[in-house]
Amino acid sequence: MDEPKRKTIARNPSLWLIAALVLIAAIAFFVRLIVLNGASAADxxxxxxxxxxxxxxxxxxxxxxxxxxxxxxxxxxxxxxxxxxxxxxxxxxxxxxxxxxxxxxxxxxxxxxxxxxxxxxxxxxxxxxxxxxxxxxxxx
Amino acid sequence: MKNAKMIARLALLTALALILGYVESLLPIVPSAPGIKIGLSNLVVLYAIWQLGSWQAFVLMLLKVGLSGLLFSGPVGALYALAGGILSVIGMVLLHRANLSVVAVSAAGGVLHNIGQTAIACALLSPAAALGYLPVLLAAGLLAGLLLGLVSQAAIRAIDRYERGKHA
CATH class of the missing domain: 2.60.320.10 (N-utilization substance G protein NusG, insert domain)
Incomplete structure (x- = not known):
């Protein structure tokens, strides 16, 4: 009974788009944190x-x-x-x-x-x- | 007659978008972070994409950016808003045509708006500064877009129900 519903969610392009955007934003934020930590010696x-x-x-x-x-x-x-x-x-x-x-x-x-x-x-x-x-x- | 009705609706929506933009300017979210805002007027643009059409939504965005540039934000602010507006409306229209949900379209619109602003900052200021700030803007645009998408979804459904009730 649950199978069709799960398939619908997996094939929902809206959810995939939101997930991709969240992933991109998270990766960008992570890279930014690494770069900023390297700037702590700036004078x-x-x-x-x-x-x-x-x-x-x-x-x-x-x-x-x-x-x-x-x-x-x-x-x-x-x-x-x-x-x-x-x-x-x-x-x-x-x-x-x-x-x-x-x-x-x-x-x-x-x-x-x-x-x-x-x-x-x-x-x-x-x-x-x-x-x-x-x-x-x-x-x- | 149909044209007159469309012009009247566009004028009303432009006024509403301007008022929402003004109200928002009175309530800065993070004063130390330029470019971060909820983008309340995007509610009106989303409504226009769903209920009026692509060109109408694009014209609405141009009118809103031009008028709020004249009234509130100035030429530089208008340039940033224009770049963000063009990119986000084109992206949202294309995604709407691909039958994506209001929430997903709005989330992408928020992200694209801030990418457009970053492109202008790259050209006018410094690519290093703009790209360094991009992750913050991406996250903020995504959150604001998701929030506005949920509100728009509820509003569009409610208006649909009202319109169906009126014609029933």
């Missing part, structure tokens, strides 16, 4: 902004960096497309940004200690202003 941040500009800074060197309209400037004045980045206590964070939504500010502190529990892993990203910060290993 340098790479800030990318503007048209391919890159700035490498050590996380043990406290400082404030301001980027406005794709260029490094001395202080934040809240004009143009502006991001203020703070390096302190071995971590880096987006202190402020005048983008919509402020997702980058909400992404919190990026450091070797926080990397494995952050949704964005070793990155802070301000998508509207195309500014990103990546945690990497090695001296600048």
């Amino acid at each position: 340098t941040a790479v800030i990318r902004y503007g048209d391919g500009n890159e700035l490498r800074i050590r996380l043990d060197d406290p400082q404030t960096i301001v980027i406005r309209d794709g260029k490094l400037v001395s202080e934040a004045i809240g004009e143009g497309e502006e991001n203020e980045i703070v390096v302190e206590a071995g971590g880096i964070r987006m202190e402020s940004a005048n983008c919509r939504g402020n997702d980058c500010v909400k992404q919190g502190v990026l450091s070797s200690k926080t990397v494995s529990r952050r949704p964005l892993g070793s990155w802070i990203i301000c998508a509207p202003h195309r500014v990103s910060i990546e945690l990497v290993e090695g001296a600048p």
Whole structure:
């Protein structure tokens, strides 16, 4: 009596699709965990902004960096497309940004200690202003 | 007359999708994780695929993305939503034509939406950052899609019952 029902479930393409999606997501998540565990020794941040500009800074060197309209400037004045980045206590964070939504500010502190529990892993990203910060290993 | 009825239904559904999108923007799920949301307006797109048709669902998605870009999310946000929307609607329409269930179609739609967004992030930001974040988006899209699929299934069945009762 159970046999036809079991066959129906086995031949149900909807269930197979959902199972395949769950499997793909689980494998991707597992690979991500392995990669993030390898990033725990990172001590340098790479800030990318503007048209391919890159700035490498050590996380043990406290400082404030301001980027406005794709260029490094001395202080934040809240004009143009502006991001203020703070390096302190071995971590880096987006202190402020005048983008919509402020997702980058909400992404919190990026450091070797926080990397494995952050949704964005070793990155802070301000998508509207195309500014990103990546945690990497090695001296600048 | 038939055209007028279709336009009126599309307009109503577009308004509903916009309102759901706005309500959702007031309730961020994980503030530190950009791009992760339930996608309530996808309920309306799913309904359109099942009850109106493929082109109508595609037009509805374009209208929703365009209008919410103008009103709420801005040009960059609209670009991400457009890539996700195009990929997910095309995928969902094809899977619907293959006679898959609402839940499976919605789950695939959630995953495809986030793959589309990742493709834009690869182009605009960094492929490494986008692909590193993809596993989180895949899991989130799948969970949201499954949830919305279950709600859509119940809604479509209830509307079907109501329509049959009306014509009985």
